[in-house]
Amino acid sequence: MLRLRLDPSSPPAVQVGGCATWETIASLAVLARFRVRGGGTYARWAHETQQRVSPDLVRELWLRVAAVSPPPPSDSSTPDFGEAFGGGDLPSLLDEYWCAAVEPYWTEMAETVRAEVRRRNETLVARGWVAMLSGIDAHLRWRPPLLASPHQEDIRHVARGRRLRLVPLVFGGAWSLFTALPVGAVAVSYALPAGQALQGLPGTQACVDTEVDPLAILLGRRRALILRCLDRPATTTTLSAALGIAPSTTSEHLRELLEAGVVRRTRRGNEVFYELDRSGFTLMAEFS
Structure with a gap:
């Protein structure tokens, strides 16, 4: 469980921004964990991607990235897997996967994330950070003063947050990403609402079967x-x-x-x- 205590009387520094590397990790979770065929939130995207990406590559990448804490989210418009994961063959394999599975959709995905960031920042300025966190994600529960992800059994972290980086992800419905950053900061992902997140993704439809199931x-x-x-x-x-x-x-x-x-x-x-x-x-x- 992830539990962050955020004191409303002492506002934390909150930043909202997407991350191409985190999107890549989350999309791997869709393919590796959902195993969808004919239905599911990302069904048609998964079906199309499975025609272009080897299941063995997905399995190997997922085992390797899921075994470590995700890298700090960057503001780069494209992923830098070498900086995020260091040496070895992992960066080149991730780049191969990115080009086949995510990059074809990236223009529309990035615009969806930018719209979400603008909306959250406008709420932050107009109504404050407590209002901004309200209704952020059904799987990321905000009940002041706790921001918690109770369903996520892969995270075990309790902290008092002073700096919070929120990362909206189009593929965030498959996996919650979390990492501790220097100076008491933490970063956590949340899923974009299905209708908003999938708007503009070619050939993708939320939880609707696309073939005989x-x-x-x-x-x-x-x-x-x-x-x-x-x-x-x-x-x-x-x-x-x-x-x-x-x-x-x-x-x-x-x-x-x-x-x-x-x-x-x-x-x-x-x-x-x-x-x-x-x-x-x-x-x-x-x-x-």
Whole structure:
């Protein structure tokens, strides 16, 4: 869990900015962890990218970048993998992946991020940093004075933040990135809202199946989409917003998936999260 205590009476220095290197890491998480076929937030992008990028390359890159803390986010408009990851063959392999998987979409992605940065900075100036953090991401919870990522089991960090760098990512829905920076600063990513993030990405559509999905034939289209979006724990509200389905309908589908034993439910504070159970992972492996 990531927990940052931000004292409203002593405002931290907050900076918002995208990062091409972090986008690359997050996009690898989409391909390596989602294993989408026919549905999911980034389904069509993943399908097109899998035609151009070797699965072995994705697997190797993900294992290597996920094993270390992400590099400090840079303001460069393009990634510098040599500076971020040092010597060896990793920078050249990441560059190969970037050219095939991310660069073709980068112009539209960068504009989406710039629009988000402008919006957050305008809120920061007009209403202050507490308002700016409100509603930032369903997976990055802001309840003053704590900024927390309770679902992210890969992060174990508790700190009192004095300098905060927020990194909006188009591919941020797959993986939360976090790194500690010098002088008590921290950087953390958050996902852009699906409608905003995917606007302008050629051939990408949020949580909509793009081909005949065998899992949808077995379970029904909406239940299949819910399963494919449960790569990480999510609330009914999050799923409903991502899929464009009424909360009551989403709840009914989740109830049926719970009864089938492919989804489990856990309560964390006042929120209820749903995630794939072991049977669910097995099922997804069969239909990935």
